[in-house]
Amino acid sequence: xxxxxxxxxLSNYGGTLMSFDARDTTxxxxxxxxxxxxxxxxxxxxxxxxxxxxxxxxLIFTTESSANSHHFIGSIVLMDKGEENSLSKYIxxxxxxxxxTITLLLISILIKFKENQMDDDYEGTIDxxxxxxxxxxxxxxxxxxxxxxxxxIAESISxxxxxxxxxxxxxxxxxxKHDDVICKAIIFFYEYLSKIIEDTNNDKIxxxxxxxxxxxxxxxxxxxxxxxxxxxxxxxxxRGQALKNHELLKNYIMRYIEPYGDRDIAKxxxxxxxxxxxxxxxxxxxxxxxxxxxxKKDNKVTDYQLIKKSTKCKDKKSILNDILKKAKYYExxxxxxxSDESKNxxxxxxxxxxxxxxxxxxxxxxxxxxxxDLRENNRISQEEYKNTVIFxxxxxICYTIIGEEKSNKLQNVVxxxxxxxxxxxxxxxxxxxxxxxxKKLPSYEIFERAFLNIGWSNVNKYFNxxxxxxxxxxxxEIVEKYISGKNEVDDFTIEHIVADSNSKESAFIGNLxxxxxxxxxxxxxxxxxxxxxxxxxxxxCTTRNFAQRYKNKEFSITNRSQHLAGIIYEKILxx
Numbered sequence: 244x245x246x247x248x249x250x251x252x253l254s255n256y257g258g259t260l261m262s263f264d265a266r267d268t269t270x271x272x273x274x275x276x277x278x279x280x281x282x283x284x285x286x287x288x289x290x291x292x293x294x295x296x297x298x299x300x301x302l303i304f305t306t307e308s309s310a311n312s313h314h315f316i317g318s319i320v321l322m323d324k325g326e327e328n329s330l331s332k333y334i335x336x337x338x339x340x341x342x343x344t345i346t347l348l349l350i351s352i353l354i355k356f357k358e359n360q361m362d363d364d365y366e367g368t369i370d371x372x373x374x375x376x377x378x379x380x381x382x383x384x385x386x387x388x389x390x391x392x393x394x395x396i397a398e399s400i401s402x403x404x405x406x407x408x409x410x411x412x413x414x415x416x417x418x419x420k421h422d423d424v425i426c427k428a429i430i431f432f433y434e435y436l437s438k439i440i441e442d443t444n445n446d447k448i449x450x451x452x453x454x455x456x457x458x459x460x461x462x463x464x465x466x467x468x469x470x471x472x473x474x475x476x477x478x479x480x481x482r483g484q485a486l487k488n489h490e491l492l493k494n495y496i497m498r499y500i501e502p503y504g505d506r507d508i509a510k511x512x513x514x515x516x517x518x519x520x521x522x523x524x525x526x527x528x529x530x531x532x533x534x535x536x537x538x539k540k541d542n543k544v545t546d547y548q549l550i551k552k553s554t555k556c557k558d559k560k561s562i563l564n565d566i567l568k569k570a571k572y573y574e575x576x577x578x579x580x581x582s583d584e585s586k587n588x589x590x591x592x593x594x595x596x597x598x599x600x601x602x603x604x605x606x607x608x609x610x611x612x613x614x615x616d617l618r619e620n621n622r623i624s625q626e627e628y629k630n631t632v633i634f635x636x637x638x639x640i641c642y643t644i645i646g647e648e649k650s651n652k653l654q655n656v657v658x659x660x661x662x663x664x665x666x667x668x669x670x671x672x673x674x675x676x677x678x679x680x681x682k683k684l685p686s687y688e689i690f691e692r693a694f695l696n697i698g699w700s701n702v703n704k705y706f707n708x709x710x711x712x713x714x715x716x717x718x719x720e721i722v723e724k725y726i727s728g729k730n731e732v733d734d735f736t737i738e739h740i741v742a743d744s745n746s747k748e749s750a751f752i753g754n755l756x757x758x759x760x761x762x763x764x765x766x767x768x769x770x771x772x773x774x775x776x777x778x779x780x781x782x783x784c785t786t787r788n789f790a791q792r793y794k795n796k797e798f799s800i801t802n803r804s805q806h807l808a809g810i811i812y813e814k815i816l817x818x
Contacts, residue, residue, distance in 0.1 A: 250376035263466040268312070270345060271457035274371040274384055277331045280324070281339050281387035288424050290340050295431050297548075298344060299452070302459075303439070304555060306451040314455065315494065316341050318462040328376035344386055345456060346372055346393065347425065349758055351432035352453050353400050359446045369454055372397045393425060454592070489517070489524045491547040496566075499559040509563055516570045520577070526605070527573045533568065534609035534661045534689070538597045572615040591629060591730040603642075606650045607635050607663035610676075622668060631673055633730070637815050638680060640721050644714055645811070646685055646693050656680055688810055694718075694808040695801075699737050706750035712737075719757050722807060725815050727784040735783060736763045740771045741800065753804030757783040771798060 305314050319338030326332065335342060349372050356365035372383040381401060383394035417513050440446050493513050500506045532546045536553050544552075554562050575587040579596040586597060599607065611632070619630040643646050660676045684690065699715040700706035706715075716737065723732050735757035741749050748754070758766070758781055766774045778790035 262749065263464060263471055265462060265464045268461060268463045269457065270459040270461070271371070272381070273319070273461070274465060276329060276374050277333065278327075278374060278382060279321075279342060279382060279385050280332070280334045281343075281385065282334055282581075286339065288343050288428075290344055290424075292427075292430070292431060294340075295344065295428055299348065299432065300555070302452055302455040305455045305458075306448070313458045313460040313498075315460045318464055321463065321465045323465050323467050328378055328380075330374055330376045331383065336466075338461075343393070344426075344428065345383065345459070346397075347428045348432050349456060350396060350400060350458075351429050351436060351455070354433055354450055355436050355440075355446075355449055356738065357400075358797060359440075359449070361446065361449065364450055364453070369401060371457075373401055388594070396425075396429070420687035424577045481519050487525050488545055488547040489528045491545075492550060492566075494565050495551055496559050500563065501558075501560065506558065509560070512567055513563070516567055519574055520570055523573070523577045523773070526577075526608075527570060528692060530573070530605070530608040530612065531569055533567070533658045534612040535565075535665055536735045537662055540646075556616075569612055569616070572612050572619075573608070574617070576611055592632065595632055596729055599639070602639075602643075604639060604650060604706070606657050607639070610635070610657050610664070613661045615666035617664060617668060623673065627673060631677070634677055635680075637721065638684075640717060641690070641811060642716050645697065646690055648683075648685065653680070653683060656683065677684060684812075690812055691805065693809045694811070695751065695804050697752040699739075699752075699755055700743055703745055703747060704741050705747065715752060715755060718752055718807075718811075719755055721815065722810065723757055723783055723785045725810065726788060731756070733782070736760045738763050738766060738786070740774070740789075748800050751800050751804050752807060753800040753802070756789060757781075758786055759783075 277368070301314050317338075319342065320336040321333040321338075322336055324332040324334055349368065353365055353368055353372070356368065372384055374384050376380050381398070383397045385393050389394065436449065436452070439448055497513070500509045510531045517524055519547060528546050528550075532549050536549055547816075550562075571587070575592065576596050577600060579588045579600075580586060581588065581590060581593045599605075602816055606756055614623075614628055614631055617623045618625060623631075640695070642653070643650050656679050660672075660679070664672060664676070685693075697711075697715050697718055698706040699712050706712070719735075719737070720732050726732065736759070738756040738758035739749060740754050743749055756778070758778075762777050762781055766777055769777075775790045775794060778786045781787055781790075
């Protein structure tokens with residue numbers, strides 16, 4: 244953070260003399276003999292129960308870690324207002340929500356210290372909310388016209404005597420105050436701490452939480468002028484880029500890797516993964532979440548928060564290893580390669596993954612992660628995996644390319660089975676997946692109607708658009724794969740059985756065949772019956788079968804279109 248800020252200012256404000264100091268620090272150092280003023284232009288305190296719970300949960304987790312880890316809360320921007328009677332004075336430009344919350348948590352701990360007669364711990368903590376100057380005057384470390392109740396409550400805490408009734412204190416000094424959010428936060432923390440003590444039967448946990456608060460790490464940025472302080476604030480909040488999910492996740496995992504000496508190795512592995520998946524790292528984290536965790540979540544929760552919440556009690560090294568493993572799978576999906584030096588997938592996967600990538604098809608990625616993992620762990624056979632992946636490919640063509648349905652409609656069923664296959668796989672679940680996906684297909688009548696509108700033409704304006712040509716070629720290719728039993732099809736030219744014309748019918752899929760360029764050249768200006776011998780010499784099974792089927796049979800474009808629609812709908816998706 245510090246190096247980034249310095250670099251940014253140098254490159255963007257090189258001609259402007261800016262005076263500021265940025266350094267790593269802790270809450271205990273930040274709050275030591277310091278007074279903070281929150282100016283009127285700052286927004287009111289807006290943190291809620293979700294924010295409060297997340298903070299204290301993180302602190303409790305830190306207390307339980309044997310890695311001597313510190314919770315990091317980012318940066319705080321201050322403007323230096325000098326010193327008075329040995330107390331440093333600052334105006335908070337950015338970070339007031341975090342400082343207020345930490346102060347309120349400390350107030351709640353102080354109340355619990357008094358309530359549990361932990362006087363020494365109380366005396367060792369009170370100075371972090373009430374600073375004493377050289378004249379022995381106690382002053383609240385936080386002053387705000389909007390949050391006057393903080394100062395009042397802090398001063399009242401210092402007068403809280405042994406034997407005083409907590410309920411009376413709460414009613415008279417907290418609940419009665421107008422700043423109800425501040426009061427709600429104190430009560431929330433107090434009740435939360437009370438429950439923890441009750442559950443653990445150990446009031447010493449208060450000391451551990453207090454120590455975790457004191458060890459919270461942050462970047463303290465101090466400017467000497469108002470102009471400079473707000474320039475830095477603007478850089479951090481407007482021009483600066485917020486940390487992405489994968490960056491936050493990296494920091495979270497590295498912080499708790501044990502033993503401590505393994506963190507350097509873990510960091511190297513993570514950075515290698517980032518290079519491997521560049522520029523797909525953020526999409527990988529998104530799909531990793533959908534693959535591994537239940538999708539039923541608050542949309543306001545980020546992928547990082549979801550992973551953090553779902554893995555809080557898990558060993559961070561095992562989480563890292565799982566992410567690294569799935570990253571290799573993901574590389575094959577988004578960067579398929581079959582060269583000898585860096586081969587990462589089978590030939591059939593290469594064709595399918597390359598196709599999905601070309602169509603910007605991402606919906607299946609969480610499911611593919613789960614399927615690959617099952618295969619790699621020998622929980623499903625290579626054949627079952629292959630058939631399932633080919634099914635997904637064929638289904639996508641039927642559903643999206645032919646049926647023109649939006650693939651995001653598949654989201655719920657795909658995410659559901661991605662999670663189930665990864666976490667609760669049982670024999671027969673693959674068939675269950677396939678059957679549920681098939682249910683998403685439109686009726687045959689709707690499918691056929693869409694299919695009969697597929698075509699290719701160099702003459703007819705409607706079918707001359709490249710997107711329509713691409714659609715027709717994909718359908719011809721999937722039919723050839725089915726008839727030939729091969730997973731790959733050599734590139735081909737489009738042959739019109741009846742000559743291409745302005746007629747829409749001549750462009751329809753039933754009038755099209757895959758054909759080698761050399762043979763296609765020989766077919767020009769010939770009647771379709773005259774071309775049958777040439778078709779019979781083609782390497783494409785579809786074309787040879789046509790020559791055989793219509794040798795002694797009348798040819799109808801509509802009838803063949805309907806015949807092909809039936810093959811795709813009933814046969815190709817039949818597993």
